[in-house]
Amino acid sequence: MSYQLIEKLKSLKPYDPIYGEYKIRLDANESFLHLDAETIQKITDGIAKMDFNRYPDHNAAIACNAFAQFYGVDPQYVTVGNGLDESISLLISCFLNKGDTLMILAPDFAMYEIYARLYEVEPYVYQKGEDLTIDVEDVIAKAKAKNVQMLMFSNPCNPTSIGLDKQDVIRLIEALPDTLVVVDEAYMDFWDEDMSMLKSAHAYPNLMVLRTCSKAVGSASIRMGFVVSDSIKIRALKAAKSPYNVNGMTQIAAQVILSEHQKLRQNITQIKASREDLYAKMLALQARKSDILFMPKPDTNFVFPKVKNAKAVFEALRQKSIAVRYMGEHLRITCGTKEENAAVVAALDEILQ
Numbered sequence: 001m002s003y004q005l006i007e008k009l010k011s012l013k014p015y016d017p018i019y020g021e022y023k024i025r026l027d028a029n030e031s032f033l034h035l036d037a038e039t040i041q042k043i044t045d046g047i048a049k050m051d052f053n054r055y056p057d058h059n060a061a062i063a064c065n066a067f068a069q070f071y072g073v074d075p076q077y078v079t080v081g082n083g084l085d086e087s088i089s090l091l092i093s094c095f096l097n098k099g100d101t102l103m104i105l106a107p108d109f110a111m112y113e114i115y116a117r118l119y120e121v122e123p124y125v126y127q128k129g130e131d132l133t134i135d136v137e138d139v140i141a142k143a144k145a146k147n148v149q150m151l152m153f154s155n156p157c158n159p160t161s162i163g164l165d166k167q168d169v170i171r172l173i174e175a176l177p178d179t180l181v182v183v184d185e186a187y188m189d190f191w192d193e194d195m196s197m198l199k200s201a202h203a204y205p206n207l208m209v210l211r212t213c214s215k216a217v218g219s220a221s222i223r224m225g226f227v228v229s230d231s232i233k234i235r236a237l238k239a240a241k242s243p244y245n246v247n248g249m250t251q252i253a254a255q256v257i258l259s260e261h262q263k264l265r266q267n268i269t270q271i272k273a274s275r276e277d278l279y280a281k282m283l284a285l286q287a288r289k290s291d292i293l294f295m296p297k298p299d300t301n302f303v304f305p306k307v308k309n310a311k312a313v314f315e316a317l318r319q320k321s322i323a324v325r326y327m328g329e330h331l332r333i334t335c336g337t338k339e340e341n342a343a344v345v346a347a348l349d350e351i352l353q
């Protein structure tokens with residue numbers, strides 16, 4: 001007998017994003033804006049002064065403070081992950097017991113369910129309606145009936161691109177006092193900060209709010225995520241995470257990037273304008289193409305059209321060196337530069353009926 005992987009690992013597939021050279025990449029919801037030279041210089045200056053022989057700050061205080069300043073929260077309610085993905089993994093593995101139930105509002109960010117299965121947490125998948133929205137009272141009733149220990153959802157949602165109004169989010173939190181509600185606000189910057197639970201994350205004993213540098217902040221490569229909650233849960237998460245989870249270079253980069261408030265706001269404005277541009281172009285296309293069956297109004301930096309023969313359309317775009325995300329009956333297309341938006345819509349114009 002030789003060593004055998006345990007069953008749950010045997011069936012697990014490594015994450016497989018589109019890889020390789022594409023002329024246009026609109027598949028991963030990244031920012032299409034590059035860091036400016038001045039910001040890059042500040043980061044490299046900071047890294048040049050770093051003590052490479054020493055462990056970094058285990059709490060990444062400089063990054064937490066910069067984040068807290070930009071978003072107007074108290075830094076004592078903030079902790080960090082090596083990318084938000086790491087924090088999501090930790091929340092599911094450490095804030096739930098084996099056999100507990102995690103409620104997911106599908107379709108939603110795929111990692112929630114993947115981590116649940118990995119940690120032997122029971123995923124309870126609630127299917128959204130045809131229009132990809134939820135009935136909040138129905139979610140509450142089902143969550144109560146199933147006695148779910150955690151409810152995790154992205155708001156606005158990846159992949160549907162739809163935001164859930166703040167009053168509905170508050171209703172969920174208040175109606176389910178025994179359930180830990182985790183609101184993943186990876187795309188909130190593109191919608192409306194007034195819809196965010198960030199500033200009141202510490203005020204509910206059953207709420208945690210998530211943010212990342214990978215989307216609106218335009219720094220997917222540095223791997224930096226933030227969790228905001230009350231002191232009790234932040235302390236628990238700090239204790240549960242590995243001590244030096246965020247490396248020194250990332251801490252410096254995050255501090256510099258998040259301190260450039262004016263540039264950040266300008267970039268977010270520019271990405272939102274690109275989203276509007278892509279959505280307008282896609283609406284015009286939809287008016288001429290019966291193959292586009294449905295497309296929600298996006299609150300994110302991507303559109304999510306339901307397309308006839310989506311897999312074939314995805315492949316045809318790939319042939320034209322354009323990468324988008326294929327998701328069942330839908331395509332998820334990140335907004336890019338004006339030229340990239342025009343190119344993907346022109347390609348779809350050729351491909352679709």
Ligand SMILES: *Cc1c(COP(=O)(O)O)cnc(C)c1O
Binds near residue numbers: 029085086186214225
């Ligand atoms: C991109 C994304 C994340 C992951 O963010 P990272 O910080 O890059 O790990 C988490 N949640 C949602 C909904 C996302 O779309």
